[in-house]
Amino acid sequence: MTATTARAESASGGSGGGGRVQGWLRKRVVQIVLAVIALFWLVPGIGLFVTSLRPVESFGDNGWWSAFTHPAEFTLQNYSEFLGDAQLLRSVWNTVLIAVPATIFPVFLAAMAGYALAWIPFRGRDTLFLIVVAMLVVPLQMALIPAFQIFNFLSLTGIPAVWVFHTAFGLPFAVFLMRNYYAGLPDSLMEAARIDGASEWTIFSKIVLPLGWPALASLAIFQFTWTWNDLLVALVFAGNSRPFTVEIQNRLGEFSSGIGIIAPGVFIGAILPVAIFFAFQRYFEAGLLGGSVK
Amino acid sequence: MATRTEAKRRQGSRLYAAVFVLPALVILGAFVLYPALKTIYDSFFGRFGEEFVGLDNYRQMFEFDRMRKAIFNSFLWTAIFPVLVTTVGLVLAVLADKIKWKTAFKLVLFLPIAIAVMSSGIIWRLVYDASPDLGLLNAAINVPASIVSPEGDYAGAVASLDTVIIGDDGSLSQPVEVGPEGAVSNIGLLRVPVEDISQSSVQAVILAPKQGTITGVVWRDTRPGADEKGVVEPEEVGLPGITVKLVSADGSPVGSATTGNDGSYEFEDVAPGTYQLEVNASVLQEAWGGVTWLGPSLVTPAAIIVGLWIWAGFALVVIGAGLASLDRAVLEAARVDGATEWQVFRRVTLPLLGPVLGVVFVTLTINALKMFDLIVGIAPGSVQDDANVIALEMWRTAFTGLGDRGLGSAIAVFLFVLILPIMALNLRRFRIEEGRR
Numbered sequence: 218m219t220a221t222t223a224r225a226e227s228a229s230g231g232s233g234g235g236g237r238v239q240g241w242l243r244k245r246v247v248q249i250v251l252a253v254i255a256l257f258w259l260v261p262g263i264g265l266f267v268t269s270l271r272p273v274e275s276f277g278d279n280g281w282w283s284a285f286t287h288p289a290e291f292t293l294q295n296y297s298e299f300l301g302d303a304q305l306l307r308s309v310w311n312t313v314l315i316a317v318p319a320t321i322f323p324v325f326l327a328a329m330a331g332y333a334l335a336w337i338p339f340r341g342r343d344t345l346f347l348i349v350v351a352m353l354v355v356p357l358q359m360a361l362i363p364a365f366q367i368f369n370f371l372s373l374t375g376i377p378a379v380w381v382f383h384t385a386f387g388l389p390f391a392v393f394l395m396r397n398y399y400a401g402l403p404d405s406l407m408e409a410a411r412i413d414g415a416s417e418w419t420i421f422s423k424i425v426l427p428l429g430w431p432a433l434a435s436l437a438i439f440q441f442t443w444t445w446n447d448l449l450v451a452l453v454f455a456g457n458s459r460p461f462t463v464e465i466q467n468r469l470g471e472f473s474s475g476i477g478i479i480a481p482g483v484f485i486g487a488i489l490p491v492a493i494f495f496a497f498q499r500y501f502e503a504g505l506l507g508g509s510v511k
Numbered sequence: 512m513a514t515r516t517e518a519k520r521r522q523g524s525r526l527y528a529a530v531f532v533l534p535a536l537v538i539l540g541a542f543v544l545y546p547a548l549k550t551i552y553d554s555f556f557g558r559f560g561e562e563f564v565g566l567d568n569y570r571q572m573f574e575f576d577r578m579r580k581a582i583f584n585s586f587l588w589t590a591i592f593p594v595l596v597t598t599v600g601l602v603l604a605v606l607a608d609k610i611k612w613k614t615a616f617k618l619v620l621f622l623p624i625a626i627a628v629m630s631s632g633i634i635w636r637l638v639y640d641a642s643p644d645l646g647l648l649n650a651a652i653n654v655p656a657s658i659v660s661p662e663g664d665y666a667g668a669v670a671s672l673d674t675v676i677i678g679d680d681g682s683l684s685q686p687v688e689v690g691p692e693g694a695v696s697n698i699g700l701l702r703v704p705v706e707d708i709s710q711s712s713v714q715a716v717i718l719a720p721k722q723g724t725i726t727g728v729v730w731r732d733t734r735p736g737a738d739e740k741g742v743v744e745p746e747e748v749g750l751p752g753i754t755v756k757l758v759s760a761d762g763s764p765v766g767s768a769t770t771g772n773d774g775s776y777e778f779e780d781v782a783p784g785t786y787q788l789e790v791n792a793s794v795l796q797e798a799w800g801g802v803t804w805l806g807p808s809l810v811t812p813a814a815i816i817v818g819l820w821i822w823a824g825f826a827l828v829v830i831g832a833g834l835a836s837l838d839r840a841v842l843e844a845a846r847v848d849g850a851t852e853w854q855v856f857r858r859v860t861l862p863l864l865g866p867v868l869g870v871v872f873v874t875l876t877i878n879a880l881k882m883f884d885l886i887v888g889i890a891p892g893s894v895q896d897d898a899n900v901i902a903l904e905m906w907r908t909a910f911t912g913l914g915d916r917g918l919g920s921a922i923a924v925f926l927f928v929l930i931l932p933i934m935a936l937n938l939r940r941f942r943i944e945e946g947r948r
Contacts, residue, residue, distance in 0.1 A: 247606050254603070255619045258820065262622070264647060265634045280645050281637065326535040329541065333531035337524050343945075345532070350941050352543055356881050358905045358923040360546035362553060362916055367546070385542035385550055404724035410890040417527035444744045448884045449517050449902075455911055462627050463715070466887055476633070483633050494625035501625075 253476035269295055269480035271292055276476070297501070299481045308464035309485065312445060315460050319444040323391045324437050332396025332425050336407055337417060346396060352389040361453055367480070368454065383444050391436055394504070398432035399425060435504030438497050442490050444479040461486045545595035547927075554920035558913070568921035577907075578922070581899040584811050585929075586852055587881055588900060592818050593875035597868060599819060600826020604834050605856065607827065619830065621824030628821060632888020635817045639804035639889075662798035664752060665707055669795075671699035671732035672741045681792035684758075689783050695722040696788050699732030700750060708748060709772075715749040716773045725781050728774035729753050729790070748772020752890070756789040757781070807888065808895040814889050814898060821885070822878065826871050833867030873933055880929055901926050 267281040270291045284290055299305055333339075334346050360382075368378040402425070410420045417456075426433075448462040455463060465482050494501055528653040557564050572578055601790065603620070607613045623631055640646025643653035672679070675685045675698060679890045695718050708731065715730035732738075752773045757765040763785065768776040804813045845855045883902040890898035899907075901922060909919025 244609060247609050251606055251610060251616055255616055258620050258622070260647070261634045261638050262819070264637050268637060268692065277643075278644070280640075280647060280650055282647070282650070327748075329531040330535035333528045337528040337531065337705065339525050339528040340588070342528075345536075347941070349539070351934055351938060352539065353937060354877055354930050355543060356902070356923070356926050356930055357545060358881075358902055359550050359927050360543055361560075361906070361923070362909055362920055363546035363549035364542055367541070371860065381538070381542060385538050388539055389543070392535060403783045417524060417531075421531070442625060446630075446884075448627065448629050452906070462629055462884075465633070466629060467882075469887075470892060476636075479633060483627075483630040487630060491622065494622070495618075498621075502828055502832075506829060 219308030219478065257318040265480055265483055268476065269312070269352060269484050271295075273477040295477055295481045300477065301480055305461070305464060305478065305482060308459050308461045309317035311376065311455070311458050312460035312462070312486070314457070314458075315379050315383075315447075315451065315477055316441055316445040319380045320441040322380060322384040323440055325389035325434065326434060327388060327395045328429065328433060329421070330388075330392050331399050331429075332421050334392065334396040335402075336420075346392075349389050349392050349396075350475075353393060355389075357382075357386050357450065365453060374454075375456045375458040376400055379451055381449050383440075383447070385449075388439050391440065395429065395432060396434050398429055402428055429499065431503065434497065435500040438467070438493060438500050441493065442501075445490050486489070532756070548597050553916055554924045556917045556920075558917055559917045560916050564917060566919045568923075571879050572917060572925060577896055577899055578901075578904050580896060580900050581682050581904040584899055585880060585882070585901045587811055588767040588815065588818075589876060591812075592815050592879040593872050595815070596819055596822050596826050596875050597758050597830075599823050600871060601868065602863070603823065604830040605622050605860070607831060608834055615830075617824065617828055620827050623821045624824055627889045628884035629888035631817060631821050632885045632890075635813075635820070635889055636805065636891075640811055641801050641803040641805070643799060643801040646680050646801065646804070648804065653799055655802070655935040660796055660799070661792045661793070663792075663796040665700060665703050665794055665796045665863075667795065668700040668703045671701045674915045678792070681794070681795060683790040683792075684874060687786045689725060689727055689781055689786060690880050691722070691783060693701070693722050693726070693781070695720050696725060696727040696757075697741075697921045698727070698729045698788070698790060699742065699743075700729065701731075701733055703731045703733075703750065710746045711749055711772045712751055713772050715743045715747050716775050717743050718775060723781060724777055724779050725757060725786065725788070726777040727788075728777065729755065729776070730774040752795055753790060756791070758787040758789055760785045807894050808861045810890055810898040814885055816887060817889060818879075818882070822875060826875070829871050830864065830867055833864050837863050858936060873936065877930060877933060882927060885891075901929075 264281050266274070267284050270293070271281060271284050272273060272294055273290050273291060295345070334342060334349075354434060364382055364385075368374060368381075373381065407420060408429075410424055446462065447460075448466060451460045451463045452466070459467070461482060465479055465486070468479060468482075514530055554568055555563060555565060573582075607616050610616065612644070637645075638647045641649065643649040643656075668884055675683050677683060683698065685696055685698055687694050697718075715728045718726050718728065720726070728749055730741060730747055730749045731745060732740060732743075733745060734744060738744065749770065749772060751774065753770045754767055755770065755776045756767045757778050759765050765781070766778055768778055770776045803809065811870055841863070842859055844856055845859050850858070881902050882900050883906065886900055886903050887896050895903075905919055905922040905926060908915050908922055
């Protein structure tokens with residue numbers, strides 16, 4: 218009992234009652250500092266949201282924070298303008314059309330490849346995986362120009378080209394993550410299944426795939442956020458089927474005259490990934506950690 | 512019998528392995544490996560890929576201004592961004608470890624990573640706006656700035672006649688010769704906006720000299736139509752509320768007066784001699800104009816701060832996970848041995864976190880080198896050249912304007928070469944970890 222108290226006291230940074238007060242004070246200061254930092258982190262986003270609710274005419278007069286002293290000024294005018302702009306609406310839809318298949322393809326392919334690389338012994342397997350690890354950091358700039366030519370040659374343009382490119386550059390990370398996750402599954406499980414005469418496909422679909430669910434979810438969320446938010450790949454390959462990022466980038470030139478329609482655009486474009494982020498925060502974090510720390 | 516099924520099984524497995532791995536492999540080969548090799552090949556050819564140019568593209572790369580600036584900026588990004596974000600992430604992770612609402616804190620800092628990087632750039636344009644009225648950062652700086660040097664009642668006004676001497680600090684002074692019949696000394700001001708003039712202000716008066724006094728008006732020396740400078744004319748109003756000081760020839764103050772609604776002031780009982788009439792600089796002091804954060808010289812540091820805003824949450828979460836997996840018993844043991852908190856951190860926590868910090872640092876270094884969307888989002892068109900980075904220049908060279916395939920490829924290869932050491936590091940780390948398995 219006495220030992221625990223002594224330890225608790227030394228942990229709070231001093232000995233005796235004075236130390237305890239000091240420790241309490243320090244904790245308070247840390248709390249306040251972190252609260253201020255958290256606030257700082259939120260303010261730019263709040264600024265954008267408030268801006269999107271203000272009339273365009275007021276943008277040149279005062280900052281978004283003055284809206285709080287004139288609450289009557291709030292308007293949905295920017296949003297209705299956004300919704301009335303067929304091209305902008307189309308761009309959000311294009312983003313959906315891009316991101317969903319560009320998530321499903323690599324996740325599915327990686328689930329299969331990851332299983333084989335982890336559990337089916339074949340010659341050259343380790344070398345193959347090493348190549349995948351090497352590909353993890355290849356910048357996609359290295360492939361843009363030739364891929365553009367290949368797609369032209371195959372007459373594969375617009376959204377499908379974006380799918381293929383996203384799949385290709387999503388695969389190294391996806392395979393890496395899935396293979397490592399599968400490799401962590403217990404040996405005994407696979408052996409038992411094999412002794413029972415289960416085929417590789419049965420093992421994969423009935424055992425590995427369900428067990429690998431958390432990793433798949435992390436990967437899917439990661440890949441979805443990445444493809445949803447991507448600018449560069451779509452800029453090069455999407456052609457006229459522009460997703461919202463490219464559409465907004467296109468309109469940035471008119472920025473100086475006020476960000477009227479851009480503010481709601483940015484906000485609307487962020488709703489889905491942020492919602493997914495909140496809903497699946499655990500998986501999101503796990504995917505991140507799986508990619509960096511093992 | 513058993514061996515035969517085993518052999519069959521093996522054969523079957525090989526087939527399965529092919530079925531499982533091939534689709535991914537084909538795509539990786541066709542759209543990552545082959546294009547990457549083709550890019551290296553293309554980098555030795557001309558704009559449209561026809562004629563062989565040797566190393567010309569690589570030479571040219573270092574010779575045009577836009578690319579040189581891009582290399583410089585990418586260097587700046589790589590030198591500052593990973594260290595900054597890792598350090599902030601570490602400090603925040605250690606601090607957040609001490610609070611109960613750790614999860615909520617992480618969530619808030621992590622949030623920016625969920626939205627498009629380009630959008631983050633746009634969001635921060637609102638923070639960085641050059642005007643203290645529109646940009647949050649400048650508005651925040653303006654709060655203390657306006658206390659230190661508040662905007663004058665007639666900010667930005669200038670004297671209309673060159674008899675007025677402008678001091679180093681921006682104050683106005685005008686020499687006055689006082690004879691036996693007194694003196695009149697007027698100071699006309701230009702560039703006084705109508706909204707700066709008080710409601711009570713009236714037509715400026717024309718004053719005659721009065722014995723033993725210095726008198727005059729401070730007035731707005733402009734009117735629509737024909738306008739003679741230095742002469743008080745109809746429709747020209749007095750400027751009330753300005754403190755006028757009288758200083759004798761030896762520099763000692765004689766007195767001060769404040770102008771009335773007609774702009775007039777008066778000093779009585781003034782002995783003949785030479786004097787100086789002064790108007791304080793604070794009257795004309797302009798409001799603080801704000802810093803042009805997104806101008807040519809500051810845009811890259813400003814963008815790096817946005818990078819911190821986006822990726823600090825990543826560093827925080829990864830380092831936080833590393834911190835959570837530390838063996839608390841080791842830390843406790845050090846504390847029991849009488850180590851201070853700082854010693855525990857410096858000698859125990861930090862070395863144990865080494866590998867995690869390394870991973871975060873490397874990931875951020877790659878991010879810094881591949882930076883693209885953020886620059887597009889935050890840099891206004893006119894400063895895009897000043898904010899340029901290698902990854903952005905690659906796209907601009909290859910895909911905008913006429914498009915230079917050879918040069919674009921060379922820039923991509925250059926970027927890849929910068930990332931190569933990281934690839935080597937990854938492979939080594941992977942080999943070591945696999946060896947442990």
